[in-house]
Amino acid sequence: MSKDLKEMEVLRQHLAKHQLKLTRQRELILTAFLRQEHVTAEVMYHQLAKKDPHLGLATIYRTLNLFCEAGIAQARHFGSQAQYDNISHKGHHDHLICTGCGTIVEFENCEIERLQEEVATKNGFVIQTHRLELYGLCSRCRH
Amino acid sequence: MSKDLKEMEVLRQHLAKHQLKLTRQRELILTAFLRQEHVTAEVMYHQLAKKDPHLGLATIYRTLNLFCEAGIAQARHFGSQAQYDNISHKGHHDHLICTGCGTIVEFENCEIERLQEEVATKNGFVIQTHRLELYGLCSRCRH
DNA sequence: TATCATCTTGAGACGGCTTATCAATTTCAA
DNA sequence: TTGAAATTGATAAGCCGTCTCAAGATGATA
Ligand SMILES: [Mn+2]
Ligand SMILES: [Mn+2]
Ligand SMILES: [Zn+2]
Ligand SMILES: [Zn+2]
Numbered sequence: 001m002s003k004d005l006k007e008m009e010v011l012r013q014h015l016a017k018h019q020l021k022l023t024r025q026r027e028l029i030l031t032a033f034l035r036q037e038h039v040t041a042e043v044m045y046h047q048l049a050k051k052d053p054h055l056g057l058a059t060i061y062r063t064l065n066l067f068c069e070a071g072i073a074q075a076r077h078f079g080s081q082a083q084y085d086n087i088s089h090k091g092h093h094d095h096l097i098c099t100g101c102g103t104i105v106e107f108e109n110c111e112i113e114r115l116q117e118e119v120a121t122k123n124g125f126v127i128q129t130h131r132l133e134l135y136g137l138c139s140r141c142r143h
Numbered sequence: 144m145s146k147d148l149k150e151m152e153v154l155r156q157h158l159a160k161h162q163l164k165l166t167r168q169r170e171l172i173l174t175a176f177l178r179q180e181h182v183t184a185e186v187m188y189h190q191l192a193k194k195d196p197h198l199g200l201a202t203i204y205r206t207l208n209l210f211c212e213a214g215i216a217q218a219r220h221f222g223s224q225a226q227y228d229n230i231s232h233k234g235h236h237d238h239l240i241c242t243g244c245g246t247i248v249e250f251e252n253c254e255i256e257r258l259q260e261e262v263a264t265k266n267g268f269v270i271q272t273h274r275l276e277l278y279g280l281c282s283r284c285r286h
Numbered sequence: 287t288a289t290c291a292t293c294t295t296g297a298g299a300c301g302g303c304t305t306a307t308c309a310a311t312t313t314c315a316a
Numbered sequence: 317t318t319g320a321a322a323t324t325g326a327t328a329a330g331c332c333g334t335c336t337c338a339a340g341a342t343g344a345t346a
Pocket of ligand 3: 101103138140
């Protein structure tokens with residue numbers, strides 16, 4: 001998969017720039033991470049237990065945070081657990097969350113993004129990041 | 144202050160409807176809460192320690208959550224601690240947060256709100272609440 | 287106004303999530 | 317190959333918010 005190789009290269013560059021090392025665990029976690037849209041550290045922990053039963057939860061957290069710094073992942077705090085989004089494949093996006101069943105729908109809306117910039121400019125701000133989450137009931141849960 | 148009285152009335156109605164009681168603590172916390180745009184439970188705890196050194200932190204949390212149910216406050220989760228916004232005076236609003244100095248600017252943008260509804264409808268959702276936070280640098284912090 | 291079922295409070299225990307600690311291990315530049 | 321530096325895994329610690337429960341307050345009722 002050439003995409004995985006691309007991300008691996010991004011990681012490699014980030015590691016080199018910060019005197020960090022490429023470890024077996026980091027490779028393993030990256031590969032698994034790139035297969036999903038968004039995960040929690042806990043979920044990855046259980047997924048990866050099959051491939052490496054000794055991989056520690058702390059390492060998962062550390063590595064996902066590293067991915068955020070490298071620009072491969074983006075952390076969000078839904079409810080109680082942090083969700084790590086794969087932004088390298090899909091780019092920036094926001095979320096609709098069903099409060100009934102927990103379903104998460106990703107969306108992108110350029111017009112909203114543009115208006116956000118407008119609001120920021122009007123207030124003298126330059127936006128670095130933003131978070132937009134819409135909570136509600138999906139069609140199935142409205143019955 | 145007629146405004147405080149108005150909110151007190153909203154609270155009174157909510158309490159009546161749910162078989163809850165109006166206590167000295169709830170009055171005290173409401174009065175203090177209405178003087179600010181947004182606070183954390185911990186901050187209120189310290190502010191109110193002067194007026195009532197025995198007021199418990201759990202009571203502050205319980206009461207702020209009660210205000211949310213009554214429609215007087217709105218909770219958000221900035222960073223690690225929950226912020227409780229006074230929405231009774233200002234109505235619904237979103238936030239611009241300076242990552243440099245921590246300044247919070249409140250704003251309202253009907254067009255964005257409308258587009259949010261549009262996105263939700265397109266995906267079969269009915270929105271209950273939403274959260275929009277723009278993080279960036281204010282003009283002062285850009286130097 | 288007195289009664290008393292019900293609600294509320296305060297103090298601290300508890301729990302979930304994430305980070306810190308640290309000795310043992312691994313990486314990688316030299 | 318060597319060794320300084322980074323990383324790991326196990327687990328302790330920390331933080332925030334809720335839960336627990338006995339003591340106290342409230343307010344509908346008589
Ligand atoms: Mn967005
Ligand atoms: Mn809004
Ligand atoms: Zn649903
Ligand atoms: Zn600033």
